[in-house]
Structures are given as C-alpha cells and as structure tokens.
Amino acid sequence: MKRLALVGVGFMGRPYLEAARDLGFGVHVVETEAWSGEVPDGVEVHRVPDLGQDGWAVDELWAVGGYAVAAASPVDGVLAFSEPHVLGAAVVGDRLGLPGPSLHASTLSRNKALQRACFAANGLPQPEFHVVAGHDRAVEWARPRLPVVVKPFSSFGSTGVQLVSGVDELRAVLAARRTERLLVEQAVEGPEFSWEGFTRDGEVLFGNITAKETTGPPRFVEVAHRAGHRFDDPETERAVRELTEGVVRSAGVRTGLVHLEFRLTERGPAIMEVAVRTPGDFILDLVAASYRFDPYRAAVQLAMGVPPELPASPEPVSYAAAWFPICAPGTVVDISGLDEVKAHPMVTRAGLAVSVGDVVAPLRSSDQRAGFVLVDAPSPEDREQTLKTVRELLRVTTAPADA
DSSP: OOEEEEEOOTTTTHHHHHHHHHTTOEEEEEEETTOOOOOOTTOEEEEEOOTTSSSOOHHHHHHHHHHHHHHHSOOSEEEEOSGGGHHHHHHHHHHHTOOSSOHHHHHHHTOHHHHHHHHHHTTOOOOOEEEOSSHHHHHHHHGGGOSEEEEESSOOTTTTOEEEOSHHHHHHHHHHTTTSOEEEEEOOOSOEEEEEEEEETTEEEEEEEEEEEEOOTTTOOEEEEESSOOOSOHHHHHHHHHHHHHHHHHHTOOSEEEEEEEEEETTEEEEEEEESSOOSTTHHHHHHHHHTSOHHHHHHHHHTTOOOOOOSSSSOSSEEEEEOOOOOSEEEEEEEOHHHHHHSTTEEEEEESOOTTOEEOOOOSGGGOOEEEEEEESSHHHHHHHHHHHHHHOEEEEEOTTO
C-alpha cells in the first residue's frame, strides 16, 4: 500500500485525510501534542512538541516530524496542510525526491521578502518594497511613497498587515514592532482577488479566480469570498492569466496547489503574495461547490504522483461564496438569526465563533471574525440575494466591555 505523510491537519485539513483514505492510501499524520482531532482506524499519528516547548522554530518543528515519519516507514508522498507546515513538508519531500511544489517555491511561500525579490528580478508586477533594516532608512524610503503597508515576512490570515499613512505613524509602528522582520510596501489600490491553481511539473492544469471583500484600511481583513469569478474584459482576463503563469514559472512551482493573491489596479493585476498550500476561509470548499469536483482529492493525487481528477470544464457550474460576520469590539450581549440562516436553502454551512458573554477585541486579523456562512447558489444573482439575506438575518450585538 502506498503511504502519504500529511503534515498538519488541524480542523480544516481533514478532507485531505479522508480523500487519501478513500483513494486507498495509507496515511501518516504529523501533528502537535495538543492536537485533539480524531483519525480513522489505521491512520498513524506522529506527535511533535507544541511550538516553544523545546526551542524549535515553527518550520523546523514540522520538518522534524516529517523526518521521523519518513524514517519509521517509507512514504510515497508528502503533503502540507497550512502555511506553518509548508517548508517542513518540502524539506522532507525534496530529500526523498517526491512530487511537490518544490523546495524553492515552498521557501518563497514562507518568506514574503524573498517573494518580492524573486518577482522583481523576473519583472512581474507588484508593489515597490523595502526590507526594514533600520527605522530611519525605512522612513526615508517610505516618505515619498506614502501611504505604505507594513507586513511581517511569514504570517498569514492578514495577521500583522497594517496600512500607514504618515511618517510619525510609521515611526511608531516600526518602534512597536521592533522584534519582527518587516517589509514596507507602497500601497496599491484596486479590488482584491485570489487564484487557486493546480500544477503538475510546472504546467497549470486548472485555475479558479476568487473575488474578495475586505474591511479595507488599515487591516484589510477578508470578510467575503466569491469563487468562480469571471472578468468581463478579455484584456484583464489575459493579463491575469499571464500573471499566474509568470508566478508559477518564476517561483519554480512544480506540482501541487498554488494560492496567489493579487489586486487589480489601474495598470493591471499586481501580486500581493503567493503560497503553496491550502487557502484559508473555506476557499477550497467554495471551489469544490463551484466546479463540482473534490480539490482535496486532486491535491492528494498530485502529491502521490497519480493523475488528478479535475473538472471537465473550466467554467463554473454553480456559484459559491463565504461570508464572515464581524462585530464591534466589546462584550457580546445578543446573537440572533443563526437558526434562520442555517435553514436557508442556499446555505450549506454556518457557525459562530463567539457566544453571549464573550469579550471581542478590536479586529486585527481573520482569527477574530465572529463566524462563517457558506452559500451555494445556481446563479450569480441568487448568490448575491442569499448573501444579502444572511447579512440581514445574522446579528451579533456587543456592548462596550466596561459597561
């Protein structure tokens, strides 16, 4: 029996585990000691120490687990679940000569400064950027380019992303975050999108465009996604296709899943960042619903060197979306409408991450959103109407925390 090493599962990665089992592969899971997820009979779990206990950095920690699994039993494929798992899985896969996105692409996925340098060298459109070494130099670089965006090298989910409009504000932000490795980028305007693609040996086999809504400045936390987006302008469609192909080529992506985020500016698409792992926010579930196929199964097949089962047509056959309600900071005093939302015929799943009595902090990252609603509709118009309805129905009311 062929065996897959699945590095990281969490909660959202369970479809990979189920797809591998359904395909008849043995599965070795690498997870932390604190992980409490259940696995089917026959699935082996190798535990690694929780981050910080033994001095390992996050990338090293997951590589240690991957090494241990590969040493204990031969594996035929290695698949990373989320961002912290990417480099550890790639190191092990590269050492064993297994299919994967490539060690180079995985390194870029974990280092936004290297992404910028790589794409700049290859002439791809992206914001001007500066790697912060000294605060004075960073401020002088930013002064003629304000507003700018400050972001860490290796976070995800909008964590640490901050729009800064003035010199004094920038000095204060850099001083407060002096322990972080930071980029300063010229802010670019335009709607946000992502591209989810499957590649094999550097060839793009399938791609989906997801249109995004965010909270806007200063944190740009994502609050909605619509899969299966199509651009009305053929020139824009061509420019986006050229961008995605350029990113795959420049990053040296070989085999697997790619998640590219970009903005559509007045000059065309501009790269925000790229990752070779599962996109967050249920985006793969939206892709699955829009094209009626199993992207988790396809990712496992690619990792195992098996021809992937992809959609017969590049056109969506349904129109899926996700909405993530947010609420004002304070103490949650009332929640209403969740049962009505769940009963809606075009809502496939919904849940809340807060309860009455919880204290909600000011929104700084996607981890702090109040819940989620997933929609699957037969037309774009039905999708928009459903999103409008659930936004009106679901309410999370807060009062000032000191009240």
